[in-house]
């Protein structure tokens with residue numbers, strides 16, 4: 001049986017580095033905690049994939065950091081490819097899914113490890129798994145850094161989970177808010193004013209009136 005993913009202790013506080021202090025309210029998972037957990041997850045993945053050449057399929061863009069650290073820890077032959085998925089929703093709610101990059105490698109008869117940053121409602125993994133299964137791989141295992149079980153809409157679970165987190169919108173270590181904050185080395189929570197500022201910027205400016213409108 002697989003070891004359960006650790007739950008993040010929401011009460012435990014680590015000081016936010018000075019350069020992020022105006023925007024980041026707190027750190028939920030530190031760099032060290034992430035590194036340690038990835039090592040443990042990698043050992044589990046290695047055990048399950050030993051003797052097979054795996055194809056790692058990673059979802060863009062949120063997996064950049066997680067993927068880089070994960071595959072560096074995997075001492076197995078592997079091939080790597082990406083699927084681009086974007087959800088065009090405003091703010092912190094996911095909207096409609098759009099595929100921005102298709103898979104190039106042939107996965108028929110192969111052992112696939114599907115990697116995503118976070119499993120939230122499950123809509124993304126559900127759609128991607130459907131697409132991948134149609135390509136007839138031998139098996140697909142799923143791996144996510146974070147799991148927000150409380151928000152699940154689709155019946156999808158990941159085989160490897162880094163951390164179970166409460167229902168917070170989180171950023172950093174690849175995860176974004178409005179395409180920002182992916183470069184934070186930790187997983188953190190933003191101050192509410194940051195979300196407000198960005199959503200205001202997203203509201204289209206009203207067109208200027210050329211002159212007084214005639215009543216007609």
Ligand code: IMP
Nearest residue numbers: 062119120121122123124169170175176
């Ligand atoms: P799902 O389709 O609702 O499971 O969401 C999956 C995708 O939504 C992830 O791959 C992320 O890109 C994005 N997402 C969900 N929750 C968060 C969050 O807390 N922070 C940043 N992105 C998130």
Ligand code: MG
Nearest residue numbers: 060061062117
């Ligand atoms: Mg993503």
